[in-house]
Amino acid sequence: MSQAVQPLLELRQVRLDGRGLPRLAAVSLALHPGERVALLGPSGAGKSSLLAVANGLLAPSSGQVLWQGEPPARSRRARRRQQARIGTLWQDLRLIEELTVQQNLNAGRLAVWGWPRALLNLLMPLDTAANAAALAKVDLPPELLHQPVAALSGGQRQRVAIARLLRQEPSLLLADEPLASLDPRLAGALLALLLAEVTPQRAMLLSLHRPDLLAGFDRVIGLRAGRIVVDAPAAALRGAAGESLLAELYQGSEAPGVHPGGLGALREGGEAR
Amino acid sequence: MSGAFGFEPAVKPGVPAPAGPIGAGPRRPAMPWPAAPLQMLLPALVLLPLLAWLPFTAHGGGLDLLGRFALAAFTPSLDPLVVRSALAGLATTVGMALLGWVASLVLGVSLGVASSRTLWRTCCGRVWPGGWIRRLLAVPRAVHELLWGLLLLQLVGLQPVVAVVAIALPFGALVARVVADLLDGLDTGRLEALRLAGAPAPAALFTALGPPLLPGLLSYGGYRLECALRSATLLGVFGLGGLGTDLRLTLQSLEFHELWTGLWLLLAVMLALEAGLGWLRRRWLMPRRLALSQAGVGVRGREMVLALVALLPLGFGVGRALGVDPRGLLTWQPLQGVGGSGWWDGDRLLALPWPSLIGGTLALTLLAAALAVGLPPLQLLVSAPWPPLRRLVQLSWAFARLWPPPLTALLLLLLLQPGLLTAALALGLHNAGILGRLLAEALADGSSARHGALVSAGVGPRLALLYGRYPAVARPYLAYGAYRADVLLRDTVVVGLVGATGLGSQLLESLSSFAWDQLLALVAVYVLLTLLGEELSDRVRRQLLRCG
Numbered sequence: 091m092s093q094a095v096q097p098l099l100e101l102r103q104v105r106l107d108g109r110g111l112p113r114l115a116a117v118s119l120a121l122h123p124g125e126r127v128a129l130l131g132p133s134g135a136g137k138s139s140l141l142a143v144a145n146g147l148l149a150p151s152s153g154q155v156l157w158q159g160e161p162p163a164r165s166r167r168a169r170r171r172q173q174a175r176i177g178t179l180w181q182d183l184r185l186i187e188e189l190t191v192q193q194n195l196n197a198g199r200l201a202v203w204g205w206p207r208a209l210l211n212l213l214m215p216l217d218t219a220a221n222a223a224a225l226a227k228v229d230l231p232p233e234l235l236h237q238p239v240a241a242l243s244g245g246q247r248q249r250v251a252i253a254r255l256l257r258q259e260p261s262l263l264l265a266d267e268p269l270a271s272l273d274p275r276l277a278g279a280l281l282a283l284l285l286a287e288v289t290p291q292r293a294m295l296l297s298l299h300r301p302d303l304l305a306g307f308d309r310v311i312g313l314r315a316g317r318i319v320v321d322a323p324a325a326a327l328r329g330a331a332g333e334s335l336l337a338e339l340y341q342g343s344e345a346p347g348v349h350p351g352g353l354g355a356l357r358e359g360g361e362a363r
Numbered sequence: 364m365s366g367a368f369g370f371e372p373a374v375k376p377g378v379p380a381p382a383g384p385i386g387a388g389p390r391r392p393a394m395p396w397p398a399a400p401l402q403m404l405l406p407a408l409v410l411l412p413l414l415a416w417l418p419f420t421a422h423g424g425g426l427d428l429l430g431r432f433a434l435a436a437f438t439p440s441l442d443p444l445v446v447r448s449a450l451a452g453l454a455t456t457v458g459m460a461l462l463g464w465v466a467s468l469v470l471g472v473s474l475g476v477a478s479s480r481t482l483w484r485t486c487c488g489r490v491w492p493g494g495w496i497r498r499l500l501a502v503p504r505a506v507h508e509l510l511w512g513l514l515l516l517q518l519v520g521l522q523p524v525v526a527v528v529a530i531a532l533p534f535g536a537l538v539a540r541v542v543a544d545l546l547d548g549l550d551t552g553r554l555e556a557l558r559l560a561g562a563p564a565p566a567a568l569f570t571a572l573g574p575p576l577l578p579g580l581l582s583y584g585g586y587r588l589e590c591a592l593r594s595a596t597l598l599g600v601f602g603l604g605g606l607g608t609d610l611r612l613t614l615q616s617l618e619f620h621e622l623w624t625g626l627w628l629l630l631a632v633m634l635a636l637e638a639g640l641g642w643l644r645r646r647w648l649m650p651r652r653l654a655l656s657q658a659g660v661g662v663r664g665r666e667m668v669l670a671l672v673a674l675l676p677l678g679f680g681v682g683r684a685l686g687v688d689p690r691g692l693l694t695w696q697p698l699q700g701v702g703g704s705g706w707w708d709g710d711r712l713l714a715l716p717w718p719s720l721i722g723g724t725l726a727l728t729l730l731a732a733a734l735a736v737g738l739p740p741l742q743l744l745v746s747a748p749w750p751p752l753r754r755l756v757q758l759s760w761a762f763a764r765l766w767p768p769p770l771t772a773l774l775l776l777l778l779l780q781p782g783l784l785t786a787a788l789a790l791g792l793h794n795a796g797i798l799g800r801l802l803a804e805a806l807a808d809g810s811s812a813r814h815g816a817l818v819s820a821g822v823g824p825r826l827a828l829l830y831g832r833y834p835a836v837a838r839p840y841l842a843y844g845a846y847r848a849d850v851l852l853r854d855t856v857v858v859g860l861v862g863a864t865g866l867g868s869q870l871l872e873s874l875s876s877f878a879w880d881q882l883l884a885l886v887a888v889y890v891l892l893t894l895l896g897e898e899l900s901d902r903v904r905r906q907l908l909r910c911g
Contacts, residue, residue, distance in 0.1 A: 189399070209401065
């Protein structure tokens with residue numbers, strides 16, 4: 091992890107005001123290419139807020155957000171180019187139920203496609219080879235391409251959402267509790283798929299409610315009451331020392347568990363500004 | 364996604380239908396079939412031939428007049444005399460609308476209950492009387508309120524009660540149909556439980572079906588009040604009193620400043636009415652999202668019943684103020700020519716160019732419907748990146764639905780020659796204003812999650828709207844459009860005065876030449892067409908709401 095490389099995401103002294111206490115206070119972190127970072131913390135610690143600031147959904151009250159060393163662009167067009175490099179996996183997936191799997195996968199390309207292709211996508215199958223490849227990466231057969239999303243099972247939808255993320259070709263992957271409400275076996279399989287997509291040019295920040303799934307991560311960030319209290323290599327959280335670190339992180343709160351709202355609930359569909 | 368389209372009759376508010384069997388094999392479409400959001404835009408293709416046709420029908424003679432009309436919007440006449448007359452006209456129009464609406468509700472609810480199959484089954488054990496009442500009601504429903512108004516005008520002369528009855532009859536029949544559909548669509552489990560427990564039929568009906576019927580009735584009833592205001596204005600345009608008459612006279616005498624005084628007042632009343640009804644709808648019908656207040660349930664119910672009961676004295680008060688006297692309906696004037704020799708002339712009837720009259724009416728309906736359905740989604744899409752432009756589009760919709768189509772037609776005549784295109788534009792733009800508002804409401808009610816996800820991934824505002832919000836509203840919107848097309852068929856009569864546009868213009872011509880035989884035949888054909896159109900649009904609508 092060389093410091094000379096431009097970080098894909100950098101937060102500098104970010105503060106996000108909430109009602110009463112700040113939701114985030116003095117949060118600084120940098121995400122470098124190739125890093126797989128897990129975000130841990132008790133409910134209400136500010137994980138979703140941090141991800142919302144990281145993907146541009148919320149603007150910080152003070153402090154700076156930098157994507158590849160650049161602050162949020164002023165012009166709408168440049169800003170959209172920045173957003174196109176940030177891929178978010180939403181807890182509620184946000185697939186377009188009324189369209190086919192192929193049309194949904196192509197929706198990942200909309201940021202770079204112009205009008206003609208966007209309209210054509212609603213009329214006929216486009217980019218079948220690329221879409222089939224994306225499906226193959228998430229272990230789905232290409233026959234699913236013509237199915238409407240509404241006809242898929244829960245596990246298939248999760249995979250289609252990941253495949254759409256891959257079609258977007260983002261350099262920064264963000265995910266807010268993507269494994270909540272999944273059974274353990276499926277959660278493990280999907281996490282493996284996601285981790286495998288972190289190439290040396292990409293970085294991933296993933297919030298997690300289960301410390302038992304940290305195996306594939308390089309680094310762990312622990313959040314408590316809007317502040318970063320742990321920032322350590324994942325190896326440091328193994329063994330007895332790790333146990334005590336985690337105990338401290340979750341101290342006084344219920345055991346790591348159900349998450350109330352998630353990123354989507356923070357600012358329901360607000361436009362990125 | 365029932366939302367704003369929830370009040371459409373006959374088909375229950377659309378729950379997104381489950382798509383195909385789960386795990387069904389790969390389904391490859393045999394031919395390119397546009398996906399849901401694109402289907403919404405397809406009707407807008409009608410713009411291409413329309414725009415291509417426009418230069419050939421334009422004469423451009425009244426361009427400066429149209430400019431003067433537009434400029435006068437900023438300088439309405441504030442002369443106290445003009446304002447006072449506009450206010451008086453507005454009061455008459457609003458009063459007629461209110462009274463006609465109350466009467467239509469009373470009529471509609473009683474007839475609707477009387478034509479409900481559930482009711483007949485519970486009370487008498489047989490269903491057919493309900494079915495027959497329902498079939499008979501199709502006739503008053505199929506005759507446009509303008510026709511009722513003009514026919515009554517011939518029969519009893521000009522008096523305030525004419526407009527009220529003209530609104531009450533067709534609206535009452537429409538409300539009856541919706542009430543009967545709502546009643547028969549309700550789950551009868553509770554009713555049977557009460558009956559088995561020994562409750563007498565009327566009490567059981569009222570207890571089991573009353574409360575679940577109320578929300579649907581209120582939602583639809585509120586929408587009918589908006590329609591009644593539009594209809595009262597329209598009837599005025601044809602000389603039945605109120606602001607509509609002033610609007611037409613000022614337009615025809617080119618007094619644009621005075622015209623705008625009335626228009627702005629009407630706009631204010633209409634927007635206030637829509638906002639008020641929307642507020643009531645949200646207050647009474649939306650499930651409370653944040654606080655689950657138990658106390659609210661009974662209170663809302665009491666408020667609704669009180670509001671309904673308060674309508675009757677309100678109706679009487681307004682009636683007295685307007686000088687509406689139902690007894691005036693009893694003294695008929697002799698119809699000129701009727702009863703004389705040769706008033707019925709079969710040869711003259713057959714001499715009418717029926718195929719072209721019917722063809723013209725159908726073409727007008729289809730053109731106007733395509734314009735009305737296709738324009739709003741396109742306008743929203745184009746204006747998506749610029750909020751001020753979007754607000755301008757919405758303001759233009761407000762004007763379009765407030766401004767009666769025959770007056771739009773008169774304005775268009777300043778630029779275009781009379782004919783099918785002019786009539787279709789006038790009718791289509793008016794209905795686009797109605798559909799546009801519903802579309803905007805449905806979009807606002809819908810979830811913004813997918814839109815937000817697309818914007819976060821750097822998708823532009825237009826494509827985010829097309830992919831993020833249109834898919835969920837596409838089918839309910841198109842289904843509502845199908846219903847609107849059948850309303851449009853009835854409405855073609857109101858643009859008849861632009862000429863050469865099928866049954867409507869022939870009808871107005873026969874009316875002014877007192878050719879009663881032609882008039883009767885034309886109304887009969889209109890009724891027949893309307894009933895066929897209703898059947899057809901019902902089928903299209905069911906198809907749209909069923910397949911996912």
